[in-house]
Amino acid sequence: MSESSFSPLIPSIASMDDAAFRQQVQQLLDNKTKPLGSLGLLEALALRIACILGSSQPRLADPQMVVFAADHGLVAQGVSAYPADVTWQMVGNFLAGGAAVSVLSRQHGVALNVVDCGVARDFAPQSDALPPGAPRLWLRKIAPGTQDSSLGPAMSMAQCEAAIANGRALLQALPGxxxxxxxxxxxxxxxASLLLARLCNLDVETVTGAGTGLSGEGVARKAEVLRRVLARHAGVQEPLAVLAAM
Known part of the structure; x- marks a missing residue:
């Protein structure tokens, strides 16, 4: 896959490195009634947000929490302490308001959006008339889970591209x-371990952990499965192709 094939799927992003604007914002921070740099990381964060938004008086509006949910065919190889059915059960919990992300979103006034982009179970569409503050479900399923990447590609390139396009369109449509x-x-x-190992050229054992609670023996078994996946897709190196394969 050539670099040009990434566009317009992965559009170029304008640089935020505007030295003059950064200096202008820094001067505004320094001229506040306080000792220089006394707010520490808060000042660094304010400067970065100002540069991202291109405004010397940045405001964060209508924050959106978006949780993407999908299943992985590789779970059939015993890489997790829990069965795949937990995925759809947790989606139901998000929508019912019982998960940690549900509580934190309510507590901080953040809109919670849950996206079915590949759960191995179908969800009924929500009513258009949701109560204020209720979590919203978005149905953007590409397939009922990926394929087992130890046996072949997890997704086709068409599925991978459709998933990225769906996510981008959804976020562009959200307020805030x-x-x-x-x-x-x-x-x-x-x-995640597979992508990190391949794209960063790291040994998979160094980036493989217990996940949701595997024993030491379980982690070793998981790492061995991941080694087999990497070997099967040894010739896949381009980032989007790696994403689709694994």
Missing amino acids: NALLLGEMGIGNTSS
Whole structure:
């Protein structure tokens, strides 16, 4: 896959490195009635948000929490302490308001959006008339879970591209200018370890952990499965192709 094939799927992002604007904002911070730098990391964060938004008086509006949920076919190889059915059960818990992310979203006034982008179970569409503050379900399923990446590619490139396009379109349609991202899917840490190992050229054992609570023996078994996946897709190196394969 050539670099040009990433566009317009992965559009270029304008640089935020505007030295003159950064200096202008820093001077505004320094001229506040306080000792220089006394707010520590809060000042650094204010400067970064100002540069991201291109405003010397930045405001974060209508923050959106978006949790993407999907299943992984690799779970069939015993890489998780829990069965795949937990994925759809947790999605139900998000929507019922009983999960940690549900509580934190309510507590801080953040809109909670739950996206079915590949759960191995169908959900009924929500009513258009939701109570104020209720979690919202978005149905953007590409397939009922990925394929087992130890046996072949987890996704086709068409599925991978459709998933990225769906996510981008959804976020562009949401209000506000502040975004928090989350994920739910039994087997997620296995895919994360595979991507990190391949894209950063790291030994998979160094980036494989217990996930949701595997024993030492379970972690060793998980790492061995992931080694087999990496070997099967040894010739796949381009980032989006790696994402689809694993």
